[in-house]
Amino acid sequence: MTEKLTPSDPARIGGHRLLARLGAGGMGVVYLGRAESGELAAVKVILPEYADQPEFRARFRREVAAARRVDSPWAVPVTGADPDAAAPWLATAFVPGPSLAEAVATCGPLPPRGVRILGRMLARALTAVHDAGLVHRDVKPGNVLLDVDGPRLIDFGIARATEETALTSADMVVGTPGFLAPEQARAQPASPASDVFALGCLLSYAATGRPPFGTGAVDALLYRTVHDEPDLDGVPDDTRQLLERCLAKDPAARPTAREVDETLVEDTPHDTADWLPDAVVRLIADRSAAMLALPDIEATALDATTDEQPTEVPADAPRPGSRRRFLLLGGGAALLAAGGGAALWATRRADDTAPTSSSGTRRWILGVQADLTGPQKSVGQAQERGIRLAVEQFNSRKDKPFTLTLKTADDGGDATRAAKVARTLAADRDLLAVIGSTGDETTGASLDSYDEQLVPQLTASSAQSVYGVSEPRHFLQAVPGYTNLPATAAFHVQSQGARRVGVLIDRDGGIPAWQLGRTMFQNLGVLKIAGEPRVVPRLAEDLTAVVAEMAAGRPDGFVYTGTPARAAAVARALAQTDFDGLRVLGYPAAGPDFLTAAGTAADGWQVFAPYIDPSAAPVRAFATAYRKRYGSAPAYWAAEAYDVARMVITRLTEAGGRPSRNRLYDLLAKRAYKGLVRTYAFDEEYGWWLNSYEIFRYEVKGGRYSYAGKVDL
Known part of the structure; x- marks a missing residue:
């Protein structure tokens, strides 16, 4: 929905008379504007503090160039841009309709014919993207806007030239979990075949109302995308075989976007909405009416000037929720998102003006x-x-x-x-x-x-x-x-001579348990140690049988990631077997409750944690000062x-x-x-921790965690 212009908003940008705000996000503001031709446009303007950064301006210039190279009636076109302006801006055709994600969530799945028409038009849009030498890399329901005459593919903000994908960092994952290809989930470069995989996921969602690889934790989605077959129950028979080809794990086995277009035998609509259910047509009409009920042109602070640069956004300006890009393990995504009337950026404000204390001196x-x-x-x-x-x-x-x-x-x-x-x-x-x-x-x-x-x-x-x-x-x-620690633990396991290690991942421990357990298994494999993983669901009541089965395989190491209470149960169950090998406990489960509930079965378990023991020599002076200040030893x-x-x-x-x-x-x-x-x-750009090797080891002895020092590799 639109919002009124604020007094500090510009009156005009690049020949567009600004009518309202469409939204805001991390790098600027998106306005609803009217060009001199009378056409409406979504005009996004970069805030000056980011426009001053050469790298950012270069990325924005690439985004503009990428979007201009796509020529399709089913892709939102660029209508104007000036990446070299003092306040860089980009204008695209304005699409007032809802996204496919909103339409399906509100009105349910599309009928079979609607899915075929949707697929054919989006395949043509992707063909144009690929013919321009680009890879979209984030095809998903939220990036498809619906209009009565067909869909519009948006968001070329993370599109990259095909020749540039090789420059993508090896540990970068760009896209949206549940709608990205297995090779993207493995942090490998995206290709046109990756977009086809995403299109298959999108069409399955349109037909069934659910993503083909389910929902839930990011890591679980990535795992299912790489290893599991898609859930296509409910997909019409006349499109199921095509979607199975689109969702092939091997990129070489997938059809091209042009082949998808040619396979979907269905006439595309001509200025008609008969391909959509009535409920979706009403949603489009209602949304269009609301978005096009333009507010009166309001006076702005720049009406009396010729300056078209935006100024600082007031502190009380409305701040719609920001849309963020998925990142994993030190990866990155492009800074901007193009298209439509979506609110894509979060408004920023300066912080070094206007004293707040009564004396005029800031605290x-x-x-x-x-x-x-x-x-x-x-x-x-x-x-x-x-x-x-x-x-x-x-x-x-x-x-x-x-x-x-x-x-x-x-x-x-x-x-x-x-x-x-x-x-x-x-x-x-x-x-x-x-x-x-x-x-x-x-x-x-x-x-x-x-x-x-x-x-x-x-x-x-x-x-x-x-x-x-x-x-x-x-x-x-x-x-x-959580994905840094297991490498250190795995090296220690190797130093102890372990060759076969059972890894029990308890989903009751949530994301920490999953990330620690999965990464531990991966690192064991890198070190040529046979890992035998087991994953138990949250609703599993008794883990005794699972532990006994794993111990019967005669591993010489055992890893558990989960909760303190269930860790105690695992420790007791393992103590009832003849297992006498190395025991490793994920540190989120290593609380005092584990010691209490496990009793003598806790002895011998080792913990690799990012926190140092407060009695350790490097922090002894701190511990002394802490004890003097608070009367007790630090925790x-x-x-x-x-x-x-x-x-x-x-x-x-x-x-x-x-x-x-x-x-x-x-x-x-x-x-x-x-x-x-x-x-x-x-990491200067994303703020992630870089030093992964300062990890500390503990071993349970006599019912307490005994500090064994920093792990040296």
Whole structure:
């Protein structure tokens, strides 16, 4: 839906009279504009702070060039662009209708003829894409807009020239889980055959109302895409065979987009909507009527000038939810998304203007978001105390260049509450950065709120590889991820002489269990160690039989990733067998509950964790100061949070004055910091942890976790 222009919005862009806002996203604003010809257009304009970046401008120029090369009535055309303007912009034809995803979700699957017509027109659009030497790489229901005369393929923001795909990083996955090809899931370069696979997934969804590889966790979707056959139940017989060919695991076995067009024998509509169900036609009509009920032209701050550059978006401007790109394991995606009337970017704002205190002097605030009262309160409280100690030590310095204020928010380990407190913290214009949250779910729930306000967000304990479909731009993961740790553990298993290892992945442990277990199995394979994986569902009540069966295979190593309670059950079950080999426990399951519930069966289990023991020599001075301040020894994770706080404080001090949030993020992301626990270094573009080898080993002895030191490789 449209939104009114704000007083600071431009009146005109590139010959377009702007009528309303269509939405906003990470890099700019999308406007509804009317060209001098009277035609409506979706005009997206880059914010100046990004237009000043040469690499970003180069990417935008490539996007424009890619979109211009596609010539098809079923692909949204570019109607104008100026990538070299002070505020680069791109205009495309305006399509007011809903997406295929919305139509199917609202009205149900399309009838067989509708699926055939949809497939034929989209195949022709992809043929044009491929003939232009491009690969779309993100064909999905959300990137198809419906109009009465046919669909429109949009979003060429991540399209790449065929010759450029070889330059894609080997650890990059671009696309949408459930609608990408097996080779993309393996982080291999996409090809036109990858688009055909995605088209097959899209048509199956249109015919049945569900993706052919199901839904759920990202890793599970990728695994099923690579290894499982698609679920085509409900697909009409006259198109099922074609979709089976499109969904072949081998790219060479798939038809081309042109062959899909030729195989689907169906007349395409001519200015008629008879190929769509009545309910979808009504949805298109309603959406078109609502979108085309144009607001009155409102006065804007630039009406009296000839300047067409956008200015800063006011803090109270409406902020639609941002659409993010899927990323996995250090991968990346293009920055922009083209087409239609979708709200594709998140509005950004500057953060270094307008003092907020009554005295006119801005405060220097460091935020902490943590679980202080919920299921991970022991970790959250330890981290909050570690951060507070770092701030107090800094403020006690006589030569401090500023006084730092700590502002704490308790999210209770609840995602809904986490999003709420994040919005509140992020709204404080004096907030420079925030450390948190404690857990994966709460961290993921808070990302958008901080990112929309450019607040650098650092987590010292959330180790998830991806968060839904988010692509945070101001997020730094100051902890080795779940996919980093297993490599260290696998090398240790190899050093102990293990040759066959059973890996029990308990889905009750959620994403951490899956990522740790799956990556452990993969790393064992790289080291030529025979891995024997078993995956048990959340609803499995008794794991005893599974453990006994795995032990009967005579492995010399056993790995469990899951929950503390079920880990205890596994430990007891394994103790009842004659297994006497190496035992490894995924660290999220290694809490005090495991020791209590497992009893003597816990002895001998080893844990590889990203947190150092508070009594270890590198953090002994910190532990002494902590004990003096709080009257007790620090818990796990306190030293890591203390390190991260000192890193932020160091960068603030080095800035030579109050930095903007963008400037602070750059200082944090682009420069390594040597802390007490480890050296913190990040991928400059995506904020992922780079150093994967500073992992610490523990072994249960006498009912407690005995620290065995850093794992040396």
